[in-house]
Amino acid sequence: MLILRGLKGEKNMANICAVILGAGKTARIENMANVTVAGRGIVKWALEAAHSAAEDIFMATDDEAVISQANGGARAIGGGIIELVQSIAEYDRAVLLCMNQIVSKKDAEKLGEATAPCAALTHEGREMLAWSIDTAVLKNAADIDALIGCMNAEYIEADEYASAAIVDRKTLSLAEEAMQRRIKDMHFENGVSILQPVTVYIGADVKIGENAVIWPNNTLTGKTVIGRNTELKPGCNINDSAIGESCVLNYVFANEARVGDRVTIGPYVNLRPKTDIADGCKIGDFVEVKNSNIGEGTKLPHLSYIGDADVGARVNVGCGCVFVNYDGVHKHRTTVGNDVFLGCQTNLVAPVSVGDGAYTAAGSTINKDVPADAMAFARARQENKEGYASRYKALKKGE
Numbered sequence: 001m002l003i004l005r006g007l008k009g010e011k012n013m014a015n016i017c018a019v020i021l022g023a024g025k026t027a028r029i030e031n032m033a034n035v036t037v038a039g040r041g042i043v044k045w046a047l048e049a050a051h052s053a054a055e056d057i058f059m060a061t062d063d064e065a066v067i068s069q070a071n072g073g074a075r076a077i078g079g080g081i082i083e084l085v086q087s088i089a090e091y092d093r094a095v096l097l098c099m100n101q102i103v104s105k106k107d108a109e110k111l112g113e114a115t116a117p118c119a120a121l122t123h124e125g126r127e128m129l130a131w132s133i134d135t136a137v138l139k140n141a142a143d144i145d146a147l148i149g150c151m152n153a154e155y156i157e158a159d160e161y162a163s164a165a166i167v168d169r170k171t172l173s174l175a176e177e178a179m180q181r182r183i184k185d186m187h188f189e190n191g192v193s194i195l196q197p198v199t200v201y202i203g204a205d206v207k208i209g210e211n212a213v214i215w216p217n218n219t220l221t222g223k224t225v226i227g228r229n230t231e232l233k234p235g236c237n238i239n240d241s242a243i244g245e246s247c248v249l250n251y252v253f254a255n256e257a258r259v260g261d262r263v264t265i266g267p268y269v270n271l272r273p274k275t276d277i278a279d280g281c282k283i284g285d286f287v288e289v290k291n292s293n294i295g296e297g298t299k300l301p302h303l304s305y306i307g308d309a310d311v312g313a314r315v316n317v318g319c320g321c322v323f324v325n326y327d328g329v330h331k332h333r334t335t336v337g338n339d340v341f342l343g344c345q346t347n348l349v350a351p352v353s354v355g356d357g358a359y360t361a362a363g364s365t366i367n368k369d370v371p372a373d374a375m376a377f378a379r380a381r382q383e384n385k386e387g388y389a390s391r392y393k394a395l396k397k398g399e
Contacts, residue, residue: 020058022066033066035172052109059076122155213230215233218234226238256273256274264281264283268285291307293310302319305323307326309350310333316342323348336353337353338356340356342359352368
């Protein structure tokens, strides 16, 4: 990436812009534009660093996939030195950061502030990661590779999280490792406890509130938000979800779900997309919730499936209840009012509604609406056959 910072209106200040370069000839990963580190594409990382040091950003590549990933965040120019020089002719200085070399915003700012004709960002005095160059120097270069190879630069030490350029699967894993250390240190500084960091994966766009506790073997990805004082016990995999404050989750898979405050969930719970759990709920073991709204204080203790439903407040869903939402062709929705008690192994065959304060008897299959304050029985009447147990046992023995 080449960065030149635009400060056009200020006297005695360098006029700098930014140019993002392609991955180069050493990259051995196909579709480099689709490579991600900590859940964020490397083009996005490059753009973030560029914006920290420049207002005007160019992308010096002919790779349409890379240009597409930039999503309008940089002006595309050709990948040759001639196109580069022509595009930045009005600027005084350039900072080069390669697309496949993740550089922190602070390091990019250091390069933008460099005053030597050439300055190089290095890691432990070895690999050069990025450069800051007067455009007059660039104008005399035959190509970028030759320029970098013969450059006599002032060295700037990169931060402790720097890693090698991403050129293959091994260097990609090293970049992931470095980024995980950076992300976790940021959360430590924000008051988050991560009990065994090496076993935890946290995406770059994840937000975690103060005093949250992350136990071992957790994965947090996408735009996930974890509220203050929430505890994620082992085995949670949370993606693009919002978890409220003072919650406790244990072995929970959540994808595009929302959970309110003071909710306990798990173990072995699956929250699928468009699930909304209100404050004070309890979701017990082996429960799956999909495309449903669960009201405040409702309990789904264990072994239940709730799909395509609107469930009111203070509802008790008995063990083994199933919201039967699919007729083989279409999905249908179930409505359950406030203060309802669903007996164990109740099947609610959608579309159906259960009114406020109603009860269903254990083992019932409900396919008609239940009025408020009613008790629904929908099961065969029990019949006892005297002596049948002994006769059955004799049949089993072949007597």
